[in-house]
Amino acid sequence: DAMVIQNPRYQVTQFGKPVTLSCSQTLNHNVMYWYQQKSSQAPKLLFHYYDKDFNNEADTPDNFQSRRPNTSFCFLDIRSPGLGDAAMYLCATSNRHKNSNQPQHFGDGTRLSIL
Amino acid sequence: KNEVEQSPQNLTAQEGEFITINCSYSVGISALHWLQQHPGGGIVSLFMLSSGKKKHGRLIATINIQEKHSSLHITASHPRDSAVYICAGRLGGSEKLVFGKGTKLTVNP
Numbered sequence: 001d002a003m004v005i006q007n008p009r010y011q012v013t014q015f016g017k018p019v020t021l022s023c024s025q026t027l028n029h030n031v032m033y034w035y036q037q038k039s040s041q042a043p044k045l046l047f048h049y050y051d052k053d054f055n056n057e058a059d060t061p062d063n064f065q066s067r068r069p070n071t072s073f074c075f076l077d078i079r080s081p082g083l084g085d086a087a088m089y090l091c092a093t094s095n096r097h098k099n100s101n102q103p104q105h106f107g108d109g110t111r112l113s114i115l
Numbered sequence: 116k117n118e119v120e121q122s123p124q125n126l127t128a129q130e131g132e133f134i135t136i137n138c139s140y141s142v143g144i145s146a147l148h149w150l151q152q153h154p155g156g157g158i159v160s161l162f163m164l165s166s167g168k169k170k171h172g173r174l175i176a177t178i179n180i181q182e183k184h185s186s187l188h189i190t191a192s193h194p195r196d197s198a199v200y201i202c203a204g205r206l207g208g209s210e211k212l213v214f215g216k217g218t219k220l221t222v223n224p
Contacts, residue, residue, distance in 0.1 A: 006157075031210060042201070042214035043158070055210070090158060096210075103148060104212065108157030 003027050004107035006091050012113045013081055021076040021110045023091030032074040033104065034066060035090040043090055049074060050096060078112075086114045119144070119204045121215035128222050134189040136218045138202035141183065145207035149176050149187045152199045152217070161187070161200075192222045 005024045013019040023032065031050050035043035047056045049068040063085070065077045078085055088111050092104040118141045128134055140147065146165040152158045162169045162176040164185060169176050173192075178185040189196055202215040 033210070042216060043212075045211055048210050050210070057211075088155075092158075094210075103160050103163035105160055106150070106158035111155070 004091055004093055004105050006089075006107035006110050008110060009108065010111050010113070012115060014115050015083065016080050019078050019081055019112065021078075021089050021091075021112070023074045023076075023107055024072050025091075025093045025105075026072070027093055027095070027105060028071060029093035029095045029105070030071070031094045031096050032068060033092040033094075034064075034074070034076045035092065037088040037090055037109070039087075046076070081112070081114050083114050086112055088112075119202055119213050119215040121202050121218050123218060124216065125219045126221070128192050128220070130193060130222055130224050132192050132222075134192050134196075134220065134222075136187045136200050136202075136220070138185045138187070138215055139183060140185070140202075140204045140213075143206055144183070144204035144213065146205045147178055147185045148201075148203040148205065148212065149185075150201040150203060152201060154198075158201070163205075189220075194222045194224050196220060197222050 003026050007022050033048040034046045037043040045057050046060045047066050063079050068074045088109045090109045091107040094102045094104045120139045122137050148163050149161040150158050151161055164178040173190045175188040199217040199219050201217045203212040
């Protein structure tokens, strides 16, 4: 049973053409994350939502934005993709409880190619 | 500096062998994830540990908090276990994971 679902699995866009990646979850988790993973590198956290509170990492480019319209869905918008934005984009969720560590659950990722 | 160090970087085994991947982490890490990633694929969360030992099927993960060290063991390894295994530490009081560089495991039939 897929619990963190990312669509599409593969996305091709043109240089400079806005693109949106989507993530949905059936876990009812209150935290959703977006990671960028380039070839042979570790995932890099772009931002996360805790409920509706948006938390941007300091080094996330302005080109990357996110929306979380409800608990289940989170979107990654890339305003003007450059060649350097070609990567695997991973969505993850977790359930934050006070003073407890909870695991992150990852989706299968969306591989983004830029032409 | 918050760091997670994994070893070995690459590991080749024969089917059936017992496998160990090691992870050391620095102060400030409150919990440790073990993750699996197949080539070109998404990430599967195997375990999250903050103390003790966990087992799931042929996989066992242990953590020694005093020594800041964790190990992932695979018993009776199989070619389908071939993947990159990543150790990731969660920073205390943060949502951020600090990732190790991964161990690429190849299990030959």
